[in-house]
Amino acid sequence: MGDLPLRGLPASEGIAIGPAHRxxxxxxxxxxxxxxxxxxxxxxxxQARQAAxxxxxxxxxxxxxxxxxxxxxxxxxQRMMLDDPLLSDHVRRRLREGVSVEQAVAGAAGQIxxxxxxxxxxxxxxxxxxxxxxxDRLVRILLGRPAAxxxxxxxxxxxxAEELTPSDTAGLDPAMTLGFCTAAGGLTSHSxxxxxxxxxxxxxxxxxxxxxxIADGDELILDGGQGVVWVAPSASLLTExxxxxxDRRKQAAAWRSAAEGEARTSDGRRFEVAANVGDLASARxxxxxxxxxxxxxxxxxxxLEARRPPPEDEQRKAYGEIFAAMxxxxxxxxxxDVGGDKPPTYLTFPHELNPFLGWRAIRVSLDxxxxxxxxxxxxxxxxxxHDVRIMLPMVSGFDxxxxxxxxxxxxxxxxxxEGLPFxxxxxxxxxxxxxxxxxLVDVLAREADFFSLGTNDLTQYTLAVDRGNAxxxxxxxxxxxxxxxxxxxxxxxxxxxxxxxxxxxxxxGMRNAIPIxxxxxxxxxxxxxxxxxxxxxxxxxxxxxxxRRLAEETLALATADEIEARMERFLGxxxxxxxx
Amino acid sequence: xxxxPIRVNHKVxxxxxxxxxxxxxxxxxxxxxxxxxxxxxxEPVDAKSILGVLTLGVLSxxxxxxxxxxxxxxxxxxxxxxxxxxDFGGGA
Numbered sequence: 001m002g003d004l005p006l007r008g009l010p011a012s013e014g015i016a017i018g019p020a021h022r023x024x025x026x027x028x029x030x031x032x033x034x035x036x037x038x039x040x041x042x043x044x045x046x047q048a049r050q051a052a053x054x055x056x057x058x059x060x061x062x063x064x065x066x067x068x069x070x071x072x073x074x075x076x077x078q079r080m081m082l083d084d085p086l087l088s089d090h091v092r093r094r095l096r097e098g099v100s101v102e103q104a105v106a107g108a109a110g111q112i113x114x115x116x117x118x119x120x121x122x123x124x125x126x127x128x129x130x131x132x133x134x135x136d137r138l139v140r141i142l143l144g145r146p147a148a149x150x151x152x153x154x155x156x157x158x159x160x161a162e163e164l165t166p167s168d169t170a171g172l173d174p175a176m177t178l179g180f181c182t183a184a185g186g187l188t189s190h191s192x193x194x195x196x197x198x199x200x201x202x203x204x205x206x207x208x209x210x211x212x213x214i215a216d217g218d219e220l221i222l223d224g225g226q227g228v229v230w231v232a233p234s235a236s237l238l239t240e241x242x243x244x245x246x247d248r249r250k251q252a253a254a255w256r257s258a259a260e261g262e263a264r265t266s267d268g269r270r271f272e273v274a275a276n277v278g279d280l281a282s283a284r285x286x287x288x289x290x291x292x293x294x295x296x297x298x299x300x301x302x303x304l305e306a307r308r309p310p311p312e313d314e315q316r317k318a319y320g321e322i323f324a325a326m327x328x329x330x331x332x333x334x335x336x337d338v339g340g341d342k343p344p345t346y347l348t349f350p351h352e353l354n355p356f357l358g359w360r361a362i363r364v365s366l367d368x369x370x371x372x373x374x375x376x377x378x379x380x381x382x383x384x385x386h387d388v389r390i391m392l393p394m395v396s397g398f399d400x401x402x403x404x405x406x407x408x409x410x411x412x413x414x415x416x417x418e419g420l421p422f423x424x425x426x427x428x429x430x431x432x433x434x435x436x437x438x439x440l441v442d443v444l445a446r447e448a449d450f451f452s453l454g455t456n457d458l459t460q461y462t463l464a465v466d467r468g469n470a471x472x473x474x475x476x477x478x479x480x481x482x483x484x485x486x487x488x489x490x491x492x493x494x495x496x497x498x499x500x501x502x503x504x505x506x507x508x509g510m511r512n513a514i515p516i517x518x519x520x521x522x523x524x525x526x527x528x529x530x531x532x533x534x535x536x537x538x539x540x541x542x543x544x545x546x547x548r549r550l551a552e553e554t555l556a557l558a559t560a561d562e563i564e565a566r567m568e569r570f571l572g573x574x575x576x577x578x579x580x
Numbered sequence: 581x582x583x584x585p586i587r588v589n590h591k592v593x594x595x596x597x598x599x600x601x602x603x604x605x606x607x608x609x610x611x612x613x614x615x616x617x618x619x620x621x622x623e624p625v626d627a628k629s630i631l632g633v634l635t636l637g638v639l640s641x642x643x644x645x646x647x648x649x650x651x652x653x654x655x656x657x658x659x660x661x662x663x664x665x666x667d668f669g670g671g672a
Binding site: 076077080081084085086087089112115116119127131307343345348349350351352355 | 589595600601603604605608625626628629630631632634635637662663665666667668
């Protein structure tokens with residue numbers, strides 16, 4: 001075959017070279033069978049549902065360890081569907097009509113999937129894949145067929161499939177999967193998102209029929225960044241791609257090994273690089289990626305999935321596990337940040353025209369001291385023997401910090417009276433994510449022990465741009481000079497008051513922002529665990545004087561576009577290549 | 581029987597997390613709960629079924645009719661109304 005690649009959509013960066021493994025869609029035909037009595041057929045349906053529930057729990061657990069809670073939640077939706085009364089009604093009706101249970105299930109799931117797929121809104125249509133997946137699983141179990149398990153590959157391969165369901169992707173064995181390409185799917189399909197989370201090279205949406213040009217065992221080059229797949233490539237192309245792959249690996253390995261050490265500029269100034277963490281699994285991932293601490297522990301995971309406010313002991317246990325996973329490294333715990341986009345079921349939120357300007361975060365905590373004090377007590381008790389700090393979200397004024405501090409003091413007094421062991425005098429800091437807080441840092445410093453810049457909200461509030469609104473999305477610019485100037489003001493005021501200031505917004509992990517932030521004198525950079533190795537390496541490449549000049553120069557520019565262009569040029573000048 | 585119309589203002593309608601919250605809330609009560617999409621003129625479905633609620637295709641701005649029958653029928657209708665009218669807490 002000549003050197004012309006098959007083209008698709010670049011779903012996930014990276015290069016995979018290896019033999020093709022054609023993933024056969026499992027046999028779906030259902031042999032005819034005379035049904036037994038209704039009760040017998042129904043019992044088999046029940047048993048199949050239980051078995052499917054166990055499989056889904058197992059898949060969920062596998063996925064949450066590898067990709068985090070957010071990805072794993074897809075299987076919660078499927079579990080809900082498995083026990084859904086609409087599905088059982090449809091199955092019951094079909095059984096009464098005198099078909100076998102496997103045919104009843106296939107027909108029922110198919111009918112509901114068709115109904116969902118025909119809906120004009122694509123969000124609803126996307127759920128069709130979930131119920132179809134549930135139906136296939138039940139039928140497979142009923143027929144006693146083995147699961148088509150991508151975890152059973154014997155040599156590292158590039159998976160080639162018509163499409164991959166969420167269950168298929170969750171079953172991928174990371175040691176045996178070099179990458180994958182699919183005929184169906186878009187850049188935001190579940191398998192594409194998962195590939196990026198797992199760092200697996202992937203090309204999707206290659207179109208019908210293209211995959212017939214790939215046979216099992218064909219040598220493939222898959223370039224996820226370009227969205228191309230070469231079948232049986234020439235020797236020269238292979239050599240070229242092997243070279244590129246080796247370069248990327250060398251770079252990634254160098255970054256990773258450097259990540260175990262401290263982050264120091266070339267002239268020796270140390271900066272802390274920490275991780276943003278949302279549960280125990282991501283805390284472990286952070287520790288493995290060289291995080292020097294947790295710069296932001298989001299505590300919402302305890303609150304959002306629960307049907308009642310989480311009791312003190314449950315919280316204490318969960319925090320304790322995360323503190324222990326960090327092995328003595330500092331952890332900044334952010335108190336409950338709900339409202340806006342994150343409502344728990346047991347709090348009645350008023351209807352708000354502008355939830356992001358409404359009742360949320362510290363405002364909820366101060367109005368519901370019962371919830372706040374329970375959380376603080378749990379943190380204080382879990383913190384014993386660990387380096388823990390408490391951080392308040394969305395502060396906009398001095399009184400909020402003072403009142404929160406009073407509540408913390410009350411929690412300490414109560415714990416003391418009850419004779420329960422707890423850690424005293426934990427540092428109490430605030431998130432700087434409103435323009436009000438940013439310009440008031442010098443005043444807030446009288447009550448706050450430390451600061452951390454939350455640039456996602458700071459950008460949204462400074463630029464008056466709703467970050468969830470697609471229409472104005474291009475205006476959401478974290479590198480806007482107004483945002484950077486507020487960041488500078490906050491850093492200077494914090495240091496003027498002798499206080500420590502970090503950053504836990506996305507900006508802290510962006511390669512085109514880190515050099516500027518170094519120059520502004522930020523003390524700590526907290527980011528997604530996966531970004532830590534590159535960030536540490538980039539810090540090591542800079543010297544302070546160079547960073548200061550760059551910060552001064554960029555903050556004088558007029559627009560975010562100019563700043564981005566300048567940073568692209570700068571990264572080119574120091575020979576920084578993106579992505580590994 | 582207790583019955584009430586509710587307008588859904590959530591930006592994704594009754595889908596994803598809001599749909600799951602709605603169904604989970606309905607399941608906490610004993611009463612039988614039905615819901616229909618008044619805007620599209622759909623047939624009623626079981627409010628305790630995620631699949632049923634999804635097939636209603638409730639988009640932002642649609643009006644739904646919730647009806648309940650059973651010992652705690654008033655509470656379940658109240659709960660669902662404050663959940664939806666509270667915009668499921670605001671975002672999601």
